[in-house]
Every structure is written in C-alpha cells, then in structure tokens.
Amino acid sequence: MTKKTESRVVFWAFLAPVLFAFIMVMIIPFFLGSYYAFTNWTSSARVDNGLRFVGFKNFTNSLKDPSFLYSFGITFVYTILNMIAINVTAFALALLVTGNLRFKNIYRVGFFVPNLIGGIILGYIWQFIFNNAVPSLGTIIPALSFLADPDKLILGKNTSALAAMIIVGTWQYAGYIMMIYVAAIENIPQELIEAAKMDGATPWIRLKAITIPLCAQSFTVTMFLTLVNSFKQFDVNVSLTSGGPSTMLMGKPILGTELLALNIYNTAFISNKLSEAQARAFVFFLVLAIISLIQVYVNKKKEIEL
Numbered sequence: 165m166t167k168k169t170e171s172r173v174v175f176w177a178f179l180a181p182v183l184f185a186f187i188m189v190m191i192i193p194f195f196l197g198s199y200y201a202f203t204n205w206t207s208s209a210r211v212d213n214g215l216r217f218v219g220f221k222n223f224t225n226s227l228k229d230p231s232f233l234y235s236f237g238i239t240f241v242y243t244i245l246n247m248i249a250i251n252v253t254a255f256a257l258a259l260l261v262t263g264n265l266r267f268k269n270i271y272r273v274g275f276f277v278p279n280l281i282g283g284i285i286l287g288y289i290w291q292f293i294f295n296n297a298v299p300s301l302g303t304i305i306p307a308l309s310f311l312a313d314p315d316k317l318i319l320g321k322n323t324s325a326l327a328a329m330i331i332v333g334t335w336q337y338a339g340y341i342m343m344i345y346v347a348a349i350e351n352i353p354q355e356l357i358e359a360a361k362m363d364g365a366t367p368w369i370r371l372k373a374i375t376i377p378l379c380a381q382s383f384t385v386t387m388f389l390t391l392v393n394s395f396k397q398f399d400v401n402v403s404l405t406s407g408g409p410s411t412m413l414m415g416k417p418i419l420g421t422e423l424l425a426l427n428i429y430n431t432a433f434i435s436n437k438l439s440e441a442q443a444r445a446f447v448f449f450l451v452l453a454i455i456s457l458i459q460v461y462v463n464k465k466k467e468i469e470l
Contacts, residue, residue: 201443207436222443231418232444234411235427236451242326242423243394246333250390251383253338258345259371272346275339283336287403290332294318322420325405329421332400337393341386348382349375384463391459395452398425424448 201223204216226232257275261268278286295317302312310316318324352375360370401407407419407426422430428448432441 197442198446200439201446203439205439205442207438218439222440223447225440226444226447230414230416231422232427232431234413234418235422235424238326238421239395239397239424242329242397243391245326246330246394246397247387247390249330249334250338250341250394251386253334254341254386255345257338257342258349259375261342262346262349272343275342277339278336279340281336283399284403286332286336287400290328290335291319291404294328319405320409322409322411325409325421329397329400329404332404333394333397336400337390341390344382344386344389345379348379352378380463380467384460384467387463388456388460391456392452395455396425396448397423398429401426402429 202217202219204218261272261275265271281289298318299312299314302308302310318328356374356378357370360374365373401421401423405421407422407430409420410417411420412418419426419430424444425448428441428444431437431444435441
C-alpha cells in the first residue's frame with residue numbers, strides 16, 4: 165500500500181462515522197419528510213385507505229391557515245430586529261473588550277457565559293424576571309410604578325412580548341457573536357491604527373475607515389449565523405411565551421408570538437397534522453435557504469465594496 169493510499173484510507177476511516185451519522189440523522193429524514201409532505205401521513209396507527217399521495221393539498225391548506233401566515237410574518241419581523249440587536253450589541257462589546265480595559269479577559273468570559281445556558285432554562289429564568297422581578301421594581305421605585313400594573317406586564321402584550329424575546333435572544337447570543345468580532349478586530353494590523361492616530365484620525369474615523377472595512381468578512385459570518393439562529397428560534401419561544409398572548413387574524417384566534425418553528429411543532433403534535441406540518445417545514449427550509457443565500461451574496465458583494 166502506497167503512502168497516498170494509506171492516507172486516503174485513514175481519512176475515510178475517520179470521516180466514515182461522522183458521515184454515517186449525518187446521512188442517517190439529516191439526509192434520510194430530509195428526503196423522507198419531503199415525501200411525507202405530499203401524502204396524508206398521520207401519527208395514527210391506521211390511516212384510512214393507507215398512505216396516499218395528495219399532491220399539494222398540505223401546502224394549500226397551510227397557506228390558507230391564518231396562524232401559519234401570521235407566524236411567517238412575525239418570524240420575519242423577529243429575525244430582522246434580532247439580527248440588528250445582536251450584531252450591534254456584539255460589535256460594541258467586541259470594541260469594548262479589545263480596548264485598553266482592565267480585566268478585559270474576565271469581561272469576555274462574562275459576556276460569553278449566557279450562550280452556555282440552554283434555551284429552555286433561559287426562557288423560564290427570564291419569564292420569572294419579566295413576570296415577577298420587573299413588576300417588583302414598580303413597587304419599590306415610584307417612577308417605575310407603571311411596571312407594577314398587572315394589565316401592563318411585559319409578556320402580556322404581543323409587541324412587548326416580542327421585544328422581550330429579542331432582549332433574551334440578544335442577552336444569550338451576543339457574547340458568542342462578540343468572540344467572532346474580537347478575533348477579526350485583533351487581526352487588524354496595529355501599524356494601520358498607529359498611522360491613523362499619527363495623522364490625527366478620530367476614533368470614529370478609525371472605526372469607519374479601518375475597523376469596519378477590515379471586519380467585513382466577519383460581518384458575513386455573523387449575519388449568516390444570527391439570521392439562521394433567529395429564523396429557527398424555538399426553545400426560548402416555547403419557554404418564555406409559549407406563543408402567547410393570543411390575537412385575532414382573519415376572524416380566527418391565533419397565538420401572537422408563535423414563531424414559525426413553534427407553529428410547525430404545534431401543527432404536528434398539538435393538532436396532529438403531521439403531513440401538513442411537514443409541508444410547512446419544507447416551505448420553511450426553502451425560504452430559509454433562499455434568504456441565507458441572498459444574505460451571503462449581498463454581504464460578499466459588500467466585502468468587495470468596503
């Protein structure tokens with residue numbers, strides 16, 4: 165056996181377990197799910213007349229469902245606002261911990277730690293904060309007495325509950341994104357910074373003319389990560405709001421903060437419409453894939469311009 169052949173054998177030997185797991189857990193379920201989206205598949209032990217092909221019926225039923233349409237819209241709004249909040253916060257924190265700050269390594273660890281907390285636990289912690297700790301401030305501080313009003317609970321209205329989800333998402337994920345920005349900022353040649361200082365460039369000019377352009381590649385990565393993470397948000401949505409409070413759309417009561425992933429879950433396991441939920445998941449995948457490709461293309465184009 166030649167050295168080249170031996171290297172290939174070793175390569176595939178190490179890759180095989182991961183590749184097998186990926187095929188079994190991702191590829192096969194994806195194609196099976198895509199097939200079931202066009203059938204009358206249910207969770208019942210017996211399906212009348214057996215498993216039948218129903219064409220695009222599940223897709224048309226989903227597009228007629230106000231809850232699905234609303235979930236799509238609210239997910240887009242949440243994704244855009246969450247992306248902005250996370251990236252602005254993360255970049256600001258990265259600038260802070262890469263500056264002349266004492267104990268900056270401790271701050272880096274502190275900002276990153278929330279990302280290690282599971283989304284379910286995190287949602288219940290912040291639910292307690294919003295429903296109990298925040299109203300308590302209203303009873304202690306007279307200027308914040310409006311917070312103690314039971315009718316003005318943060319999680320009691322759609323807009324404020326969505327804002328609460330963005331706050332929690334930013335608190336959890338900004339530290340992780342911050343580390344990517346930190347790596348990009350620390351790779352900027354210090355000679356450029358020193359030369360700009362000698363030329364009298366203000367901190368704002370140095371940020372706009374040097375730091376941001378040289379961090380362009382990191383913006384592509386972080387925007388992609390926050391886009392995907394926000395669009396498929398599920399665990400915090402379940403534990404923080406459970407999709408509530410309710411609202412009305414097209415004369416039908418629906419959940420006001422039910423994001424798309426939660427809507428698919430509820431359709432499958434609450435309404436017991438597995439094939440319809442799979443059709444929604446298929447649409448979810450296509451939309452997310454298209455948006456992600458567009459985002460990466462636009463960011464790559466911006467990299468060249470910067």
